Amino acid sequence: MADLEAQKQRAALRAAAEVADGMLLGLGTGSTATYAIREIARRMREEGLRLTAIATSSATGALAVSLGIPLRSMGEIDQLDLVIDGADEIDPALRAIKGGGGALFREKIAAAAAVRMIVIGDSSKPVETLGRFKLPVEVHPFALRSVQHQLEALGAPIALRSRADGAPFATDQQANIFDVAFDRIDDAGALARMLEAMPGVLAHGLFIDLVDTAIIGTEDGVSITNRH
Ligand SMILES: O=C(CO)[C@H](O)[C@H](O)COP(=O)(O)O
Numbered sequence: 001m002a003d004l005e006a007q008k009q010r011a012a013l014r015a016a017a018e019v020a021d022g023m024l025l026g027l028g029t030g031s032t033a034t035y036a037i038r039e040i041a042r043r044m045r046e047e048g049l050r051l052t053a054i055a056t057s058s059a060t061g062a063l064a065v066s067l068g069i070p071l072r073s074m075g076e077i078d079q080l081d082l083v084i085d086g087a088d089e090i091d092p093a094l095r096a097i098k099g100g101g102g103a104l105f106r107e108k109i110a111a112a113a114a115v116r117m118i119v120i121g122d123s124s125k126p127v128e129t130l131g132r133f134k135l136p137v138e139v140h141p142f143a144l145r146s147v148q149h150q151l152e153a154l155g156a157p158i159a160l161r162s163r164a165d166g167a168p169f170a171t172d173q174q175a176n177i178f179d180v181a182f183d184r185i186d187d188a189g190a191l192a193r194m195l196e197a198m199p200g201v202l203a204h205g206l207f208i209d210l211v212d213t214a215i216i217g218t219e220d221g222v223s224i225t226n227r228h
Pocket of ligand 1 (some may be wrong): 028029030031032033085086087088097098099100101102103104107
């Protein structure tokens with residue numbers, strides 16, 4: 001059976017090698033991004049690599065602080081040199097679904113501000129067509145029911161994401177997430193535009209024209225795809 005953790009680590013180490021001295025870096029969220037963040041911190045300690053970073057979630061922020069990575073606030077930054085982040089699915093055109101960990105709002109802001117975005121993952125992440133993974137849609141609580149109504153009109157089953165104790169999951173922005181089971185998204189661009197037109201939708205998990213490089217761990221190395 002494939003060792004997915006080892007694949008994540010290989011992808012993360014390869015991406016961390018792309019970090020150069022003096023960069024302003026976006027740190028992603030999730031298990032694969034965590035491997036990259038740990039490797040970046042190791043390079044800082046052992047190789048003297050210097051950088052400043054922004055965190056795409058409170059969890060990543062806490063991890064970065066614990067590892068001694070200097071952080072800035074995204075709100076005071078107009079451009080990042082590089083973002084390294086995981087993904088839930090990625091297609092051959094490097095369109096991705098993200099937000100399985102609930103950090104899509106900040107992840108997308110960082111991705112859009114980055115000169116380059118590298119997505120890292122194991123061999124379960126590449127897909128021919130997006131949509132098997134339920135698409136996260138982050139919604140301001142004020143608009144919960146009205147957005148639910150509009151999402152239901154799209155015809156796919158939707159579920160309000162909940163925590164283990166049954167309470168609604170709250171994002172770092174104290175918003176909620178609907179997970180939408182499209183199964184297959186044939187026109188990701190059109191769907192993205194539809195979601196963006198719904199007042200109260202803070203972010204959706206479709207990352208289109210944002211990923212520049214995908215680094216996927218394999219059994220014995222990595223496979224790298226560039227968009228340009
Ligand atoms: O989008 C994300 C968090 O919002 C993650 O990057 C995505 O869920 C992948 O996580 P993992 O590396 O743990 O598989």
